[in-house]
Amino acid sequence: MQYPQIEEIIRCPECHGRLNLELPSAITCIGCGASYPVVNGIPILLHKDSAFAPEQVVISRETYFASSVFENRLKRKIRRNLPSLATEYNSRDVDQLIHKELPAQSSPLSGLVIGTGEKAGAISERFPNVNWLMTDVDLSYRPQLIADTVGLPIADASFDVVVAEMVLEHVMNITQAALELQRVCKLGGLIVVKVPFCFPWHGVPVDFFRCTPSGLRALFRSSETVYLGKCMGAWGALAYQLDSLVVNATSIRYLRVGAAFFSRFLFGYLKWLDQLSSNKSCLITTAGITFVGRKKKDSFTPREVLQELQQLFGSGQV
Numbered sequence: 001m002q003y004p005q006i007e008e009i010i011r012c013p014e015c016h017g018r019l020n021l022e023l024p025s026a027i028t029c030i031g032c033g034a035s036y037p038v039v040n041g042i043p044i045l046l047h048k049d050s051a052f053a054p055e056q057v058v059i060s061r062e063t064y065f066a067s068s069v070f071e072n073r074l075k076r077k078i079r080r081n082l083p084s085l086a087t088e089y090n091s092r093d094v095d096q097l098i099h100k101e102l103p104a105q106s107s108p109l110s111g112l113v114i115g116t117g118e119k120a121g122a123i124s125e126r127f128p129n130v131n132w133l134m135t136d137v138d139l140s141y142r143p144q145l146i147a148d149t150v151g152l153p154i155a156d157a158s159f160d161v162v163v164a165e166m167v168l169e170h171v172m173n174i175t176q177a178a179l180e181l182q183r184v185c186k187l188g189g190l191i192v193v194k195v196p197f198c199f200p201w202h203g204v205p206v207d208f209f210r211c212t213p214s215g216l217r218a219l220f221r222s223s224e225t226v227y228l229g230k231c232m233g234a235w236g237a238l239a240y241q242l243d244s245l246v247v248n249a250t251s252i253r254y255l256r257v258g259a260a261f262f263s264r265f266l267f268g269y270l271k272w273l274d275q276l277s278s279n280k281s282c283l284i285t286t287a288g289i290t291f292v293g294r295k296k297k298d299s300f301t302p303r304e305v306l307q308e309l310q311q312l313f314g315s316g317q318v
Helices: 054-059 066-070 073-081 091-101 120-126 174-183 213-219 234-247 253-276 302-313
Strands: 026-029 035-039 042-045 109-114 130-136 145-147 159-165 185-196 223-232 288-295
Touching (some): 042 054, 091 185, 091 288, 120 130, 130 159, 174 185, 185 223, 213 223, 234 253
Parallel strands (some): 042 145, 109 159, 130 145, 159 185
Antiparallel strands (some): 035 042, 223 288
């Protein structure tokens, strides 16, 4: 779903000033005069200190995910039909909770997706009552906006819901990224974040962080916790580790492809064991974590965050 008022909420990533959108091939800031390119109708609004240079975004087909965009149909079909190594068994329940907790209003809700990748269609299907603005740093996926999470070119309090699923681990300054997600979310709006925890290093070298459940909660001190739990279980984590061990046993490309293919069948069954565990069990070794927070006016103090975590996990039964 096309976000209808993109020109009303995008801002200069340097000074957050308003932008002149009259030229079809470039955007200029009315305040500081900075200029940004537009490629195939997609604004590239990256701040000067971004790890992603605009010229590289325009010409690169060598990004971590770009290969999946340009692969042939047969290879894509095979890849998508291989057994998965982990599954979010509680994803439907979490989505239902998000629907329930979204701000109630008659007009369509506004939403921002960070790191859209191939998920644009799936997110729109999961939340059809939201007008989504899809952003990424990879032009290959043709998002509506190229934007860096640590310096979002978005006006304050613009969205009812902000989604960043399996993105923050790929950001150099994860603390700044969390601040930005909260900044662009409206008061009372929701922030939905998923991150890997016990998970192999991937997207090398653009994979910088792992968050514990406590660490993920601590990042979002301007939000109250709506949900904090696993999104992929401990058995899925084991499957990913075994898969990584087998695939990386060799540096020969074709052997690695064969190992990746067969490991899906060797270890994909392990994920079924995650169905036997409760929602909060095995958080110590879970593959991924989900946090859903509601934006508040005042931030929680470090002591308040710690007290909350002690109430949630103080017994040690995680």
